[in-house]
Amino acid sequence: MAAKIRPKSDAPDASDRVSRIREGVTAAILEHRLLPGTKLGEDEIGEIYGASRTLVRTALQQLAHEGIVNIEKNRGAFVARPTPADAREVFEARRLIEPTIVDHAIDAASPAWIDRLQQHLTEEREAELRGDARASVRLSGEFHGLVAEMSGHSIYLGFLKELIARSSLIILLYRRHDAPACGNDHHAGIVAAIRKRDKQAARAQMLSHLREIEAELFLKDSAADELRLADVLGA
Amino acid sequence: MAAKIRPKSDAPDASDRVSRIREGVTAAILEHRLLPGTKLGEDEIGEIYGASRTLVRTALQQLAHEGIVNIEKNRGAFVARPTPADAREVFEARRLIEPTIVDHAIDAASPAWIDRLQQHLTEEREAELRGDARASVRLSGEFHGLVAEMSGHSIYLGFLKELIARSSLIILLYRRHDAPACGNDHHAGIVAAIRKRDKQAARAQMLSHLREIEAELFLKDSAADELRLADVLGA
DNA sequence: ACAGGCGAAACTTTATACAATCCGCGCCCG
DNA sequence: CGGGCGCGGATTGTATAAAGTTTCGCCTGT
Numbered sequence: 001m002a003a004k005i006r007p008k009s010d011a012p013d014a015s016d017r018v019s020r021i022r023e024g025v026t027a028a029i030l031e032h033r034l035l036p037g038t039k040l041g042e043d044e045i046g047e048i049y050g051a052s053r054t055l056v057r058t059a060l061q062q063l064a065h066e067g068i069v070n071i072e073k074n075r076g077a078f079v080a081r082p083t084p085a086d087a088r089e090v091f092e093a094r095r096l097i098e099p100t101i102v103d104h105a106i107d108a109a110s111p112a113w114i115d116r117l118q119q120h121l122t123e124e125r126e127a128e129l130r131g132d133a134r135a136s137v138r139l140s141g142e143f144h145g146l147v148a149e150m151s152g153h154s155i156y157l158g159f160l161k162e163l164i165a166r167s168s169l170i171i172l173l174y175r176r177h178d179a180p181a182c183g184n185d186h187h188a189g190i191v192a193a194i195r196k197r198d199k200q201a202a203r204a205q206m207l208s209h210l211r212e213i214e215a216e217l218f219l220k221d222s223a224a225d226e227l228r229l230a231d232v233l234g235a
Numbered sequence: 236m237a238a239k240i241r242p243k244s245d246a247p248d249a250s251d252r253v254s255r256i257r258e259g260v261t262a263a264i265l266e267h268r269l270l271p272g273t274k275l276g277e278d279e280i281g282e283i284y285g286a287s288r289t290l291v292r293t294a295l296q297q298l299a300h301e302g303i304v305n306i307e308k309n310r311g312a313f314v315a316r317p318t319p320a321d322a323r324e325v326f327e328a329r330r331l332i333e334p335t336i337v338d339h340a341i342d343a344a345s346p347a348w349i350d351r352l353q354q355h356l357t358e359e360r361e362a363e364l365r366g367d368a369r370a371s372v373r374l375s376g377e378f379h380g381l382v383a384e385m386s387g388h389s390i391y392l393g394f395l396k397e398l399i400a401r402s403s404l405i406i407l408l409y410r411r412h413d414a415p416a417c418g419n420d421h422h423a424g425i426v427a428a429i430r431k432r433d434k435q436a437a438r439a440q441m442l443s444h445l446r447e448i449e450a451e452l453f454l455k456d457s458a459a460d461e462l463r464l465a466d467v468l469g470a
Numbered sequence: 471a472c473a474g475g476c477g478a479a480a481c482t483t484t485a486t487a488c489a490a491t492c493c494g495c496g497c498c499c500g
Numbered sequence: 501c502g503g504g505c506g507c508g509g510a511t512t513g514t515a516t517a518a519a520g521t522t523t524c525g526c527c528t529g530t
Contacts, residue, residue, distance in 0.1 A: 042482075052515055053482090058296060065300045067393075074482055074521050089390045096335055155324045158302075159394055277512075287485055288512090309491050309512055476527080483520075490513070498505080 017051045021059035024049065029068055029079065030141050030168045031134040036081040040069065068165045080169060084219040087170040091214040094163050097156055098144065098210060099203040102190065104151035106197050113150050117191045120146055124187065141168055143187050147194075167213075174217040186212070252286045256294035259284065264303055264314065265376050265403050266369040271316040275304065303400045315404060319454040322405040326449040329398050332391055333379065333445060334438035337425065339386035341432050348385050352426045355381055359422065376403055378422050382429075402448075409452040421447070 025045070028034040040060060042053045049056070060077045063069035071077045082090070105113075120143055127135040141164045148157040186209040193202035260280070263269040281291045295312045298304035306312045317325070340348075355378055362370040376399045383392040421444040428437035 054514060054516095057482095058293075061293060061296060062300060065297060067390075076482065086389075089388055092388075093390050093394075096331065100331055153324055153327075154321075155328050155398075159328075163390075289484060289486090292513095310493095311512065471530100473530085474528090477525090479522105479524085481520105481522080483518105485518075486516090488513105488515075490511105492511080493509090495508085496506090498503105500501105500503085 040077040275312040
């Protein structure tokens with residue numbers, strides 16, 4: 001009875017337009033369609049989703065609490081621009097939390113869940129073959145969220161959702177190559193370890209997967225100053 | 236990270252009334268003055284803080300996102316009532332995060348910070364000697380937040396603040412004895428380990444401290460039903 | 471020609487008014 | 501006499517309008 005989804009976080013009802021806005025913006029960020037620093041005008045979003053500024057405002061405030069939107073007083077809401085320091089914190093937190101999440105996921109693994117993971121892997125592969133970079137990026141992030149859902153630990157799930165969204169921005173800002181965001185092979189290996197219920201292997205693979213993602217980033221502080229300066233000059 | 240010099244009237248108390256409301260309610264929860272299930276009427280709070288319903292609403296939404304307030308549609312906002320399952324999740328997350336936080340705190344330990352910790356310990360002792368249960372509970376929670384601030388890890392700090400607030404509700408709901416909420420001796424031991432820069436000891440003491448707090452709880456599911464029933468009848 | 475200031479426009483912020491929803495109570499019917 | 505039904509009060513959800521603040525453009529003075 002613990003793992004039941006409560007209406008708080010997941011209100012699929014069409015009447016809850018706030019969730020629609022929030023999820024729409026989140027998806028756009030996860031797909032790298034919204035760039036850091038983009039202004040999110042209230043009128044603009046309200047017109048897109050057919051909602052009043054009141055609802056847009058609440059959605060933006062929730063996103064700000066998740067750390068993927070910055071609200072500057074009397075200025076408006078902007079897509080967050082994580083600093084290299086933020087990036088290091090995010091990935092350190094993920095390295096701490098996600099191995100534990102995989103542990104729980106193995107405890108909660110059922111054939112249905114494993115099928116779901118397998119299906120997700122094929123979706124990832126198809127998107128990559130199709131060359132659909134946006135879907136590929138989004139699915140790569142969703143994989144980690146799926147494992148967290150599987151774990152049934154709602155707190156970890158909430159924390160990780162935040163971290164994934166911020167990771168998407170970080171990867172967009174600081175990645176070096178144009179290789180796929182999240183190696184599909186890693187995900188397949190993690191699923192294999194889950195299927196074998198090998199916690200140690202799953203933890204290790206998740207950890208090395210995260211390390212590899214972070215290793216593909218360019219987080220030197222000089223880059224930070226450069227970007228910050230550029231931002232100051234641009235603004 | 237922004238400049239602290241804001242040219243004009245940027246008094247953080249008067250201008251940002253939303254924060255005042257949020258912090259006031261949070262403090263009331265941390266001091267066990269607001270009981271789970273208490274209704275937080277918008278007009279009521281607005282009158283207390285001299286704010287309009289708009290501001291009260293945003294504050295309540297932020298608190299809902301932190302998990303210490305439940306907003307039921309067309310019903311209003313209520314102080315959250317964590318279930319035993321929630322309690323287990325919260326403490327598991329704390330056992331995962333806080334040892335790491337102590338590690339970082341030791342890395343960032345400066346004489347000023349250690350003084351601050353020491354001062355906090357004396358405040359805790361004084362409150363306990365004075366028999367001020369409310370201040371004692373609040374300070375016990377703040378100790379953990381202080382260590383997280385010290386670590387300089389803003390993500391861990393944000394996560395832990397949520398967990399601490401929820402822990403306060405959990406302790407209020409499920410604690411067995413009337414012993415002090417958070418053993419002061421444990422805190423003193425942790426500070427001693429930090430001063431000695433002994434990471435292993437600090438991690439171990441933090442972990443056992445959290446385990447001891449959780450061990451003082453009564454988290455059988457029957458207790459939850461019992462309390463819930465009592466509350467329904469009482470309300 | 472350039473720097474500085476003034477003014478208007480656009481935006482966010484805040485407050486208020488309106489609409490929808492839910493709970494409680496009384497009434498009517500079985 | 502008990503239960504179902506409908507109405508009234510209250511509270512929340514939503515929208516709209518007013519107020520404050522910032523920013524950008526233009527104009528004037530040097």
